Amino acid sequence: MLKRHSSPLPPIGLQDTNNDKETSSYQSALPDPQPLLSETDKKFVANVSSMGFPAPRVARAVQKFGQNEREVGE
Numbered sequence: 001m002l003k004r005h006s007s008p009l010p011p012i013g014l015q016d017t018n019n020d021k022e023t024s025s026y027q028s029a030l031p032d033p034q035p036l037l038s039e040t041d042k043k044f045v046a047n048v049s050s051m052g053f054p055a056p057r058v059a060r061a062v063q064k065f066g067q068n069e070r071e072v073g074e
Contacts, residue, residue: 032056033063041067048072 037059044067049055065071
């Protein structure tokens with residue numbers, strides 16, 4: 001059964017160990033590429049993550065798609 005989350009996107013790498021409680025924080029098993037990004041990309045990540053998206057996830061999307069808001073947001 002799929003579990004609904006309060007964030008815009010469901011957590012990546014989250015293992016549901018308790019079906020009765022909503023998990024408020026999670027830790028992705030994927031690397032956080034933010035330190036490797038340019039200053040311009042870091043500012044873009046900060047801007048998009050301020051909308052509620054997890055910064056490491058946004059940073060991975062920026063690595064893959066660049067600063068294309070439509071691609072990063074999907």
